[in-house]
Amino acid sequence: MRSGSYDEKNNGMQVLLVEDAADQGLLVCRILARECGLTCHQVFTCAEALDWLRYNSADLILLDYNLSNCTAMELLEAIERENGQTPPFIVTTGYGDEILAVNMMKRGARDYLIKHDNFLQELPAAINRVLADIVLERQHDASRREIREKEIRYFQFFQSSKSIMLMIDPQNGKIMDANEAACVFYGYSYRRLTTMRITTISQDPFEEVMDVIRKAENEQNHFETRHKLASGEICHVEIFSSPIDFENKRYLFAIIHDITKRKQAQEALKYSENLYRTIFEATGTASMIIDEDTTILLANNEFQKLSGYSREEIEHKMSWTSFVVPEDLERMLKYHRERRVDQLGVPIKYEFRFLNRSGQVFTCINTIGMVPGSKRSIASVMDISERKMLENQLRILATTDPLTGAYNRRTFFEMGGIEFNRSKRYENALSVLMMDIDHFKLVNDNYGHNVGDITLSTLVANCMSILRAIDILGRVGGEEFSVILPHTSGQEAMLVAERLRQVIEKSIMETDNAVFFITVSIGVAEIRPEDITVDDILKRADHALYQAKNKGRNRVELD
Known part of the structure; x- marks a missing residue:
């Protein structure tokens, strides 16, 4: 043992x-x-x-x-x-x-x-x-960094949002932070507003305000009150608050909506209908109200922008299924049916691909819930295509060599280790190539490092045109590259290596003043029963590479 x-x-x-x-x-x-x-x-x-x-x-x-x-x-x-x-x-x-x-x-x-x-x-x-x-x-270090990054993103959103937002200390009601929209709304400078207490702005009795704050300290809250502006005007406001922890201290994050006009129109309109429409239109995201038969009953301005259709074309005429790519439709129809039986049994938020009028496809998050007392639902659709693209770009930057597009050293060894373990587990063939550009220093010395960089990129492009999708190409040194070839014996790998060598040898490198060629030496090794890690194969491939160098370069050697 x-x-x-x-x-x-x-x-x-x-x-x-x-x-x-x-x-x-x-x-x-x-x-x-x-x-x-x-x-x-x-x-x-x-x-x-x-x-x-x-x-x-x-x-x-x-x-x-x-x-x-x-x-x-x-x-x-x-x-x-x-x-x-x-x-x-x-x-x-x-x-x-x-x-x-x-x-x-x-x-x-x-x-x-x-x-x-x-x-x-x-x-x-x-x-x-x-x-x-x-x-x-x-x-633990990574978790702390992630938490800090989330806090930074949160406060970037706070500062850039057009909604009125305040950060309040629940212990004393002091306004700790305010965004630009809040300063404009209340009519105070940022410096002045962040010296005030919410109890000064609110027109409710001090103890009532503090009771609301204490209640909101540990749970999400929503209430209406009246706030006094710098001009002396009294406005009716609707406040959504939620507790938030930042730098080991508890704060209240409040989103404030001015509902003065809605209050003034209360005699003409039912409060519930007015609130419904106001929230629906002021969410900042594409929203729609859906009937049980999938017909869209109501669509907001943001939904018109996202879909490319006017409200008149959408409402009571189109189904939300018209805006879903076929691959996602069956899943979403299943959610639609089950939500009307048990709304807690299906996700309220999920990703799907949105199809607009011109045929463009966007990756979106759909947040959906049932309208109380009915079979209707309300859905909010947020386009996250740009975020997805940025995430993909970050993933590429983290795993590839920025100059050549090959996998970077860290990712190559991680993926190589995975393929090695898979080969060991299932007793599959596996081979490794170690490849080095012959006399690469002369390229840099004679033509400059810019040409050297282009040479490296061209080499990788040539390799990628030959290698399979399952093969793993990595830049492991300055001009040294390695390839993991799954399900490939040593003799088969020799054929691949020779094909690479010939293609690279025939590839023309051009500069403003000269045309030149490059060659590579390649070492080949295949997995053996006694190998413990992928490093064992790489060492043998590296040894074979040096054999190729010593035998005159521009050749392939098998260890």
Whole structure:
């Protein structure tokens, strides 16, 4: 049985082993790879450790305290001088020393291990425990960043909205923030408005206002009141409030609608009908009221803009199904029917694709609910196509090399690891290509880095024209690229590599002053039973690449 508990979350994590005993270091690295699923890099001296860290990052350092040329403490101080901080580390030593252990733990060590008889058996469990803590810390950091980003987006919306919005301290009623629409409505400058209390603006008794605020502190609230403007005018307002936490403090977020005109017209119109129409038209999103047979009874201005039809063409004449792409229609009709039986049993908010008059398709969010006491429903449709496009662009930026469009190194190794594991699990063939542009430095030296960049992009374009959709092309170095070929034997990969080499060799590179050609050397390796990670195949492919270089370049070699 394994003494350590293998954790798949460790895949892709790197351990730097600083150990001057070569045999023991080799044994430790094998154990960490087998038992913990880790990539282990061994260095023998402090200088080698510093040099490795200048070009690589380690998730964890496993550090022998007594090295031949320095101590662990001296190495840690040197790392901190260069990088400003020290990666997580575990200290190992051949003898127990409580003072030394205390000093290293104060220095930030995640653990202190003595190389006793059971050291190698106990090591995987200690490593997994520390790495689990590291993963959890990173997740917490990511969560905090995500929360902060959401807060920033929220307040950007707050400031740019045309609706009147206030941020209120529920403890004393002080107005902590106000958007531009609020300043215009109340007639005060931002500086003046944010020194006032809501109890000063409200015309209700002080205690009643504070009671409402206290109630709203823990739940969403909606009420009407009267507010006094800077001009002395008294306006009827409708307030929607919700508690919000920001920087560990509770505030009330209030959206305020001026309903003075509606109140003035109350004698002529029923209040419910007026409120219904006002809210319907003032939502800022495309909205419609739908009958049980799917006919649109009422559509607001935003819906007219989104659909391309006038209100006269829509109301009582068109079905909402006319605005849904066929692929989404069956699902939405199912929701429509079930909502009239049990509105809690179907989603009130979901994505679908909206089809307008000119045939354009928009990705939208549909928020829908039943009109109380009827079989009618009200739907609000928000176009999120731009947001979806931006999300896709961000996803591309995060996973691809911006110059060439190939996968970046991090994404390549993540996807390569997935394909490796799949190949191992199902015993499928898998091969790897390592490809390097021959004499690429001469291209930069002779024609400039701009031409060098164009050369790299052209190479990737040529590769993509040949590779399959399931193949994974990544830029792993300056002019070095690698390809994962799923379901491909070594001999089949040789044919692919040779085809790539020939296409690239024949590709014409043009500048303002010259025409030139490039060649590539390619190393090929296929998966073997003894391989533990995709790195094992990549190392052999890299070795084959160097064989191709040594044999004169512009050739393909199989390891």
